[in-house]
Amino acid sequence: MRKLLYGVEAWYVRLWWNVFAHEILPALEGLTKCIVQKLYLAWNIKVTILEPKYLHSDINDKVKRSLPHPAYTDPASPVSRLRVGWDTFMPEGDPEKAIFYRVAEIPDPPLPLPIGKDAIAMTRMMEELGNAIEIYESWSGDTDLAA
Numbered sequence: 001m002r003k004l005l006y007g008v009e010a011w012y013v014r015l016w017w018n019v020f021a022h023e024i025l026p027a028l029e030g031l032t033k034c035i036v037q038k039l040y041l042a043w044n045i046k047v048t049i050l051e052p053k054y055l056h057s058d059i060n061d062k063v064k065r066s067l068p069h070p071a072y073t074d075p076a077s078p079v080s081r082l083r084v085g086w087d088t089f090m091p092e093g094d095p096e097k098a099i100f101y102r103v104a105e106i107p108d109p110p111l112p113l114p115i116g117k118d119a120i121a122m123t124r125m126m127e128e129l130g131n132a133i134e135i136y137e138s139w140s141g142d143t144d145l146a147a
Contacts, residue, residue: 036111048103051114052122054091093118 019097029049065086072079093116103109114123 048109055093056091
């Protein structure tokens, strides 16, 4: 299963992606974790959620986009900047170097597995959040309303 890296970065006007990334993908991740818990151990089935970097492809050459509505043509608007970003985004990930087949050879793979420098960087952001939780978790101990 491919998973979006954590919601730690906001992008311009990506409502459709936000719904997919923050509702559908976490649901699939939760379903995957439930399935893993129910797998019969004797079958020796291993599951990993791959968290790859962006891989270069020719998708921009194949996408057919409609012209923007006149209300969204101001070059300073977030939507216009997003459209420019779509046309200029060139991922650095080389699909020929992707290590997905190597993952299948790991005897006991981790459930989440970040792959690529950008995926690792995003995961490190989560480590920083985890460090803050370790230090300040006690502050949240008594934040509920009194019963």
